Amino acid sequence: MPSSRRAAHVAIAATFTFAAACCAFAADAGPPLAASWPGTIRLDVDATDIDHRIFRVREQLPVSPGPLTLLYPEWLPGKHAPRGPIDKLAGLRFSANGQPLAWKRDPLDVYAFQLDVPAGATRLDVEFEFLTPQDGVQGRVVVTPAMLNLQWETVVLYPAGVEARGVMVDAGVRLPSGWRFAGALDVAPGQAPNTTAADGSVRFAPVPLDTLVDSPLYAGRHFKRVDLAPGAKAPVFLDLVADDAKDLESKPEQIRAHQALVEQARKLYGSQHYDHYDFLLALSDELGGIGLEHHRSSENSADPAYFTDWDKQAHERSLLPHEFTHSWNGKFRRPADLATANFNTPMQGSLLWVYEGQTQYWGHVLSARSGLWSEEQARDALALVAQTYADNRPGFGWRDVQDTTNDPIVAARRPLPYRSWQMSEDYYNAGLLTWLAVDAKLRELSHERHSLDDFARAFFGVDDGRWxxxxxxxxxxxxxxxxxxxxxxxxxxxAHVEANAPPLDGLAASGWKLVYTDKPSAYQRSADAARKSIDLSASLGIVVSTKDGRIGDVRWNGPAFKAGLGARGTLLAVDSRAFTPERLADVVKAARDGTAPIELLVKDGDDYRSVRVDYHGGLKYPHLERIPGTTDRLGAIFAARR
Known part of the structure; x- marks a missing residue:
């Protein structure tokens, strides 16, 4: 670990009370971090410049004379990787006693800034800009003309050598005129929740830095707040921002399904580890997509038609159950190697198949139990997951699920040339299948008296009310x-997470099997429509954009791959006729009754070439089918708790 990360503020180091080493699991965790930083940091963010999409930041830190290292958060909870967007920080200026101070960046740790506090100074003034992405190629867009997403870790510097929970921050923000906001932070006394002062400003009650970073803010011109737990001791709200006001309209039965989500989660865990919870949901084509967990809130985004075209949005509705589950699994109960003491201590994700995998499982289950999905939709969603691991992960020939827990660092969610062979964050859905197998085994061993519900209550539901x-x-x-x-x-x-084989046994143990027909489920049709793609990964071995014919994926060693088609280029024609999604599907279906190969014309850069695919298996779309004579454990898993 670079020396700057270990540095404490030397002039006042003697006043610190040191705790035990924060990262006992690491081979070299460095010296223990100080438990607290004297005084409170004042943080002010001006978020009114939506034309330029710039956040302007001012900080005031209590200090003593001597060397000081300040850190920009690097290792971000929920991302399990060093993703702090330091490339967006600009215009950094320090001053004390009204005089500017020189600074330098640690060349071995670009997130660390070093300076000397002059004699007599008790306060350090910091100014900088966070230049939010102007386009998706620069990073996730967090500011649009109608809304913004303020993530506090992007707009704060904090002292090195101190635990994040020991740094108190008095934060405030100024928003565009007339905008309303929501988040987990409590406003300062005398201020109304969700509404700014006349100048657009709002001040929050001081909190530790780890709580601040765990409490992002959504704000927007079009805002609506829905009570999902009327009369509850621990309120839960759905806070909506939208591109257009019309997208905020919802039907009573849609809201009831979201209220049922809160109720079913309480029945599952038997506890709540928050005093209030906010689902932050952006209905937007312009704000960058997100699903990110926090202890008392979650950042989410969905299609603008999430409510207004409900029947076509089923594929979006497992996101909120997933992120809500993280309040118990991931935020309250957390793998020890992810529970680092500050945001510049490296994380390890060895148990992401529990943290994310079991959360993915409960996200599906709670979607069904709450009515956000019908039982048929829940089965169809599971069929797609099973098909992926039955047909589309040859990468198990060289990797296992455990190794994919390194991928937040290895791949950082960048596009991959051959996803099926390289694999990536498979601990999500392979983890889902693993926990389905565990649930089925618990039911079998106990003669249906116990299930993974009992584990959820005993493991994640302990210490009701503890944060x-x-x-x-x-x-x-x-x-x-x-x-x-x-x-x-x-x-x-x-045998499930360290084997070179996909964990598919839980499906049969639950009384169901994977089958294929030549027609996609309604769930798959809506998912493909949302992604603007035709997914023929189970048959021809390709995924193609329905918008422009761009080839998005080619299954490793699948029929198209073996014919010489790479995961690149644009599909122009199918059997000598211009490409359309319908025509491609028709040709694949018709080839089942013939012997001639399917001919694809592909444009690859400036080159045109014909690829002849000798495939005659017809269209294959996944579905689940009951296994006669077996116990329907899947039906019991998806059934709402009464």
Missing amino acids: SVKTYTRADVVAALAAIAPFDWDAFLR
Whole structure:
């Protein structure tokens, strides 16, 4: 670890109370961090310049004379990787006693800024701009003419050598005139929630830095707040911002499904680890897409027609259940190697198949139990996951699920040339299948008396009302499962996450099997329409944009791959006729009854070439079918708790 990360403020280091080393799991965690920073940082963000999409930042830090290192957050919770957008920081200026101060960046740690505080100074003034992306190629867009998403980690510097929970911050923001906002932070006394002062400003009650970073803000011109837990001791709200006011309109039954989500989660876990919770949901084509968990809120985005074209948005409706589950799994109970003491200490994601994988599982289950999905939609969504691992992950020949927990750092969600072979964050959906297998095994061992619901309550539902992080290890997970049903759970889990084979056994153990027909489910049709693609990965082995014919993916060693088609270029013609999605599907279907190869004309840069695919298996779309004579455990899993 570079020396600047270890540096404490030397002039006042003697006053610090040092805690135990923050990262006992790491081979070299460095010296222990100071438990607190004397005084409170004042942070002011001017977010009114939506024309230029710039956040202007001022900080005031209590200091003492001597060397000082300030850090820009690098390792971000929920992203499990060093993703702090330091490339967007500009115009950095320091001053004390009214005089500018020279600074330099640590060349071995570009997130660290070093300076000397002059004699007699008790306050350091900091100014900089956060230049939000103007276009998606520069990063996720967080400011549009109608809304913004303020993530506090992008607009703060904090002292090195201190635990994030020991740095108090008094934060405020100024928003465009007339805009309303929502987030998990409590406003300062005397201010109305969700409404700014006449000048657009709002001040929040001081909180530790880790709480601030865990409490993003959505604001917008078109805003609506919906109570999802009327009369509850711990309120839950759905806070909507939209490109257009009309997109905020919803039907009572749609809101009831979201209210049922909160109710079903409470029944599942038997606890709440928040005093209030806010689903922040942007209905936008312009704000960058997101689904990010926080302890008392979540950042989410969906199609503008999320409510107004409800029947076509089923594929979007598992996001809120997923992120809500993280309040229990990930934020309250957190893998020990992800529970770092500040935002510049490296994280390790060895248990992401629990953190994200089981959350993905409960996201699907709660979507069904709440009525956000019908049971048929829940099965169709699971069929797509199963098909991916039955047909479209040959990468298991060289990787396992456990190794993919490194991919937030390795791939950083960049586009991959051959996703099926390289694999990526497969701990999400392969994790889902793993926990389906665990649930089915618990039910089998207990003769249907116990299930993964019991694990959720015993493991994540403990200490009702507690906010502070409670860490866990793999051994804790194994012990909790064994307490429900004695079994060699360590071997069972290893066979699922450390094997060079996809974890598909849970489907049959739940009483269902994967089958294929030549017609996609309504769920898949809506998902493909939203992605503007035709997904023939289970048959021809390609995914093609319906908008312009661009080839988005080619299955490794699939029919198209073997014919010489790469994951690039644009599909122009199918069997000598101009490409349309319908024509491509028709040709694949017709080839089942013939012997001639399918001929594709592809433009690859300035080159045109014909690719002849010798495939005659017809269209293949995944569905689930009951296994006669077996227990329908999947139906029991998806059934709402009464």
